[in-house]
Amino acid sequence: MTVTIRDVARLAGVSASSVCRALATPDKVRAATRDRVQQAAAQLGYHPNRVARGLSTGRTGNLGLVVPDIANPFFSGVVKAVQNRAHECDFSVLPADTDEDVATEIELIHTLTKQVDGFLLCAPRAGDEDLRSVSGDIPVVMLNRRVGRIPSVIFDNADGVRQVITHLVALRHRRIAYVAGPKTSWVNHERARALRTLTASMGLELVEAGNVSPTYVGGVAVADVLLAASVTAVIAYNDMIALGLISQITARGVRVPQDISVVGFDDIPTADLVNPPLTTVSQPKERFGRTAVDLLVDVLGDRERPGSSRRAAPMQLVVRKTTAPNPKEFS
Amino acid sequence: MTVTIRDVARLAGVSASSVCRALATPDKVRAATRDRVQQAAAQLGYHPNRVARGLSTGRTGNLGLVVPDIANPFFSGVVKAVQNRAHECDFSVLPADTDEDVATEIELIHTLTKQVDGFLLCAPRAGDEDLRSVSGDIPVVMLNRRVGRIPSVIFDNADGVRQVITHLVALRHRRIAYVAGPKTSWVNHERARALRTLTASMGLELVEAGNVSPTYVGGVAVADVLLAASVTAVIAYNDMIALGLISQITARGVRVPQDISVVGFDDIPTADLVNPPLTTVSQPKERFGRTAVDLLVDVLGDRERPGSSRRAAPMQLVVRKTTAPNPKEFS
């Protein structure tokens, strides 16, 4: 049925171990043997069974990547970036979608644990304890979140918030709302905190609304609250909320961005095309993903000869594009 | 380090095989033993090693899902649907993104082959021969494409095209363009063929443009050709092309949809929000994904007792929503 190392061995007239060597370490075997083996392997269409190899070596060549929602353009972008980089490092990526659910998050990690060498975790919801526990069993790199001493790659949310505020202030906004995303989201906390600190220090008024679900519907739901708060600008936890918001605000007869400006984090490919215009704040997913992979690969390497420990360089959050009344390009 | 079946056996004071039974077939073991084992397992936090199990049983409990672009909303929708259904059938899903590249497609399939029980393949580009070969090694279900006698789940493209044309004709369009997607796309061929047949039989004029890449840029690139063709309606291979098209057409001072109607297949979550309006044709991804999983699971089951062979019921393509001048809801 399926061709094994022994089939190749038989055809090449050598032992299984020689086949193994001829394929893995061609220089540790006589040239003639190597050729015979390689030809036999090719002829039979032999592919080493990675599962069996994993059992024997303890290394699978796979990286697990856990994201809350693979249909969210931000995360699918991360998946792409991770795959590209992982491939360059000779790793395969097994992406897993937790559907924003903590329970499946943990479950998925367990079923995947023995099939990967390490995890890249976008787990904004899971409890610190769970994550620490996972990190004890298997190498883990956290994305966009800090938990204890677990290696992580994060955006510089404070700086991103600063850029947004600078932008809005330049447009003469003084009373600004923040629509909070999921209460348990780490990034949400960071952004809210940064906003509070910054607006306070600049003498701006900050109105906090939410928490709402990070969806179009969430944005629709919070619109009336915002209109009643008489702010001139709104910063939304993400683009989807911002879109719902704009839709509902407009339906109420309020003009965007003349009467009220809307800014959303993350980026949906077509968000720019929306009318009325949405100011989008985007994160450099490509570099984000690459860095995360590099860090995890480092950690895996260090495991061989333990002792060293690394820390990720924090990343810039970049306001990439704006369609606000007074367009301005940040980077 | 990692807790194995033997650790549990020791703690429970039984043999490894009893642990195995107590966990897999609790009824084939004495109640007392079962309890002792289960408690020991819980206490140690034992999780069976799926890799080892796979080696022994030949079944991994994983389904491979290959898609050309996980960032494309159509495919991420399929991934979601597949995961939901697979989970109900006690399977995990390993999604793989081929980046629209035939070579990685094949490569990915090989590295995944021993880690899954079967494949769900969205491989619009790969050659028939490659796919047949894969299908010989391991159970395969093709999505949105027919290759020989490989089980497959497809949309009824002809019917979908009929709905679109009916819609446009009701709006008095007589001269209609089709913007073809990738030349090697099976679905593209099907749609073009259906369009030719149908328009001919209805006495409509069909202008074919393209092929273009299935992206925003592809749409921009083809706009001038269409304007020169003096059609009143355009059907695009997908939403991304349609968006680029609208953008460029509008930039040329032509109004959408007053001067020209644009229809796009697939659906991007925010496509409805675009202005000028885009008529979207959406496919029922949820049911699509579910059906594919069911079919593959069937095939896997039949493998045990081979002999039977199944065929997927073709699926309806549904025009779900339109923002055209004379809105009309199909379903």
Add this chain to the structure above:
DNA sequence: TTGTAGGCGTTATCAA
């Protein structure tokens, strides 16, 4: 009902 033994495909160790 339970335990023992063998095997799944590979790699690593150790002799030869």
Add this chain to the structure above:
DNA sequence: TTGATAACGCCTACAA
């Protein structure tokens, strides 16, 4: 340089 042999963790006859 090569070939037995053991081990990875689990499952399943088969025997007790």
